[in-house]
Amino acid sequence: MDFIKLATQYKEELLTNVVAFWLNKSQDLEYGGYFSCLDRKGNVYDTDKFVWLQARQVWLFSMLYNRVAQKSEWLECARQGGEFLKKYGHDGNGNWYFSLTREGKPLIQPYNIFSYTFAAMAFAQLGLATGNDEYTDLALKTYDQILERQENPKGRYNKSVAGTRKLKNFALPMIMCNLNFEMEHLLDKDFIDESAGKLIDEVMNVFYRPEVGLIVENVNYDGSFSNTFDGRLLNPGHAIEAMWFVMDLAERLNRKDIIDKAQSITLQTLKHGWDQEFGGIYYFMDVKNHPPQQLEWDMKLWWVHLETLISLLKGYRLTGAKENLEWFKMVHEYTWSHFKDSMYPEWFGYLNRRGEVTHFLKGGKWKGCFHVPRGLFQCWQILERISLGE
Template identity: 35%
Template sequence: MDLERRQALIDVYRDGLLRDTIPFWCNHGIDYKDGGFFTSLNRDGTIIDTDKGVWQQARATWLFAELYNNVEPRDEWLQLAIRGAAFLDQHCYDSTDGRMWFHVTQDGQPIRKRRYAYSECFAAIAYGELALATGEAHYRERANQAFNRFVDHNLNSVEASSKFTATRPSRGMGFPMMTIATAQELRQSIGLVDADHWIDRSVATIREFHLKPDIECVMETVGVDGQLLDHFDGRTLNPGHAIEGAWFIMWEGHLRGDTNLIETGCQMLDWMWNRGWDEKHGGILYFVDVRGLPVQEYWHDMKFWWPQNETILATLLAHLLTGEDKYAQWHRQAHDWAYSHFPDHKHGEWFGYLHRDGSLSSELKGNLWKGPFHLPRMQYMAWRWLEKDLF
């Protein structure tokens, strides 16, 4: 990756973030009446559903606070983050148990709560960035509370019944992976005192149970002792998810100067690139079977936006940390394929859902799952890595 290529990528990521992605959401996604953010948007930004996903309220709040803290202290961004946090405070907690909702109405009436506690981890990083931006103890306390609720629910949950019986106990990679990312954010924003403990514990869990050197694979779901569950759920791999976890671990290795962590992240990327990259059409597939068998989920071969975002980040970081040419080539493949298929050059932002061949499946720009997070985080982190931290 020569200097010309590096500068071209900086321009793409920086300008895409500041001149396209952020303006799209600021122009179309702000609820000035009830607070928070609309994310169920059509191609041109028109609102097609006023319900609000709590994940997206927290993620958008984090994004605007992150931009305020690390790009430019624009009051507009700070005020949007403050409004987002106010919506979380006022409407997104169940007063009966302290858990956060997953899905609420425009004015914050609760609709649904999930058994898992990922709303809490996204709220934690949002409050953390606002604590850094404002210096207010309220946000610091909220960040700590949300993080503690997230880990406690996953490790010691007694109030929420599982949708599974005890017949086939399993463990998933989502919790340790998201613990790494959340603790990294809170260490930076509020100086989370036990961040390293949670990161070390989570990396050890992934290494022990989910990494399978004998078959060169990162397993999404395994038995409680790490064994392969030879059923649809156990055999299903999520390459984009594993690749996202790979760059979390690589980044931790960079921050600590720990080559073993960098090697673990690169190993995860290597294995899941080989399993997830679509050699026929390009792009990262959504699901694949560990044995190459048919996958149960009908969207298995679609191209969603976020696995491409995470692969762009992981391949870029791997190249910057190791200097290996193969990662530069993989990054070029992932970047070029995504940027030739996902961006909407007429209305801005990216489409979220393509067919396997790259043709458009849906004109949605957002919903309860897609909002201002994976794409702008990718643009911001890639710009930052190329121009600042890792130059």
């Protein structure tokens, strides 16, 4: 496998296609922030602004400025989005809304903890890029809010009836693995190391169920398996994405045992989630092979495949597992042939089981400036390190 050629492919796609698309098509130069609802050609079809997608774009352009090149247009793109978020994204008490009008008026209450996690990521990177302590302080205050809400992420917006079936969800500990890594320049090293150990334990020993060899999306609050729709739910993309977060933390802690386990779980999940008939990775599955309750369970989504490419490459770099390269080739070919738009910039997000595009949008309520550019960036960086023998 030609790692240098592959690295160039991912780098060029990122910098000449995807980054340019979001830089030129998404910025709201009148009110600030970004349009995420963009059609195939990049035309705006809806002006609502979703806080977690706004924050993801601030993070992305700040990260590129910090790690790739100090381009003034990247920094200005991140800064103006950060200013919009700082002014309109929260209620003044650090509670981040879910969505806003174009002008910045709140539409949906701050029920979603991921508005907070991505705001923290965004302002941590923007503070690093600008040296502005106001951004750094906002990142730390938001991080403290997340820690306070960990036990009940939705707070008073939780729809569950108390005392009946209390479940713990995988998404927050998963994203905290990455958030701690992103914010390590702002947090105490001992705290990071202790927190990393706890998060790894929760992901690898609570949500990973050895009885099925897979990571489930929900467990009972005592950590036991819940034989319910929610308890049997597998999201292959989530599980595989979490494994590269875990590998990053384990590399920091010099825990080869954890790296090896994460590498193994990546392959177990991929083999289980791969569609043997049409190719691609299923969106949702039931770990006991019962019918999933999600009607979209057999769709193929962009982010699932990009996160899988990252995990496979990271696992190969850290363990040398040849099977990862075999799977990488297969997932790479499927991803580039199905999600990349050969006519217009940026990538499609949604395919049916047969691999046919169902939505020709480039951005919407759930897809924004994040998984495609981050995936391309990560793969480019890892492939370069592999080519250099690092």
